[in-house]
Amino acid sequence: xxxxxxxxxxxxxxxxxxxxxxxxxxxxxxxxxxxxxxxxxxxxxxxxxxxxxxxxxxxxxxxxxxxxxxxxxxxxxxxxxxxxxxxxxxxxxxxxxxxxxxxxxxxxxx
Numbered sequence: 001x002x003x004x005x006x007x008x009x010x011x012x013x014x015x016x017x018x019x020x021x022x023x024x025x026x027x028x029x030x031x032x033x034x035x036x037x038x039x040x041x042x043x044x045x046x047x048x049x050x051x052x053x054x055x056x057x058x059x060x061x062x063x064x065x066x067x068x069x070x071x072x073x074x075x076x077x078x079x080x081x082x083x084x085x086x087x088x089x090x091x092x093x094x095x096x097x098x099x100x101x102x103x104x105x106x107x108x109x110x
Contacts, residue, residue, distance in 0.1 A: 057105050064101030071095025 006014065043049040074091030082088065 057108050060101045060108070061105035064098045064103075064105060067094045067098025068102060069098075071098055 040049065071091050071094035075088060075095055076091070078085075078087045078091050
């Protein structure tokens with residue numbers, strides 16, 4: 001056995017690590033949502049629940065700026081590495097969505 005190949009048992013263990021992480025994260029999210037549901041239900045029963053207002057303008061501005069930053073970095077990176085190719089599309093898509101969301105936050109009169 002050389003240093004670049006793994007034993008079959010080690011390959012199985014290494015391939016189970018991402019699966020275990022995904023399953024445990026899913027279980028954690030499920031129980032967090034379940035806890036939030038029970039908390040909201042108890043607040044409603046006691047009459048203490050107040051509905052939270054969602055600020056669409058701030059959300060679209062924040063997500064738009066994050067997508068512009070991500071898309072710009074990916075576009076420049078893939079343009080330098082591969083030139084004009086289909087890989088450039090993976091940077092242009094978040095860039096275009098980010099620009100659209102940022103424009104929406106400025107156009108929205110809400």
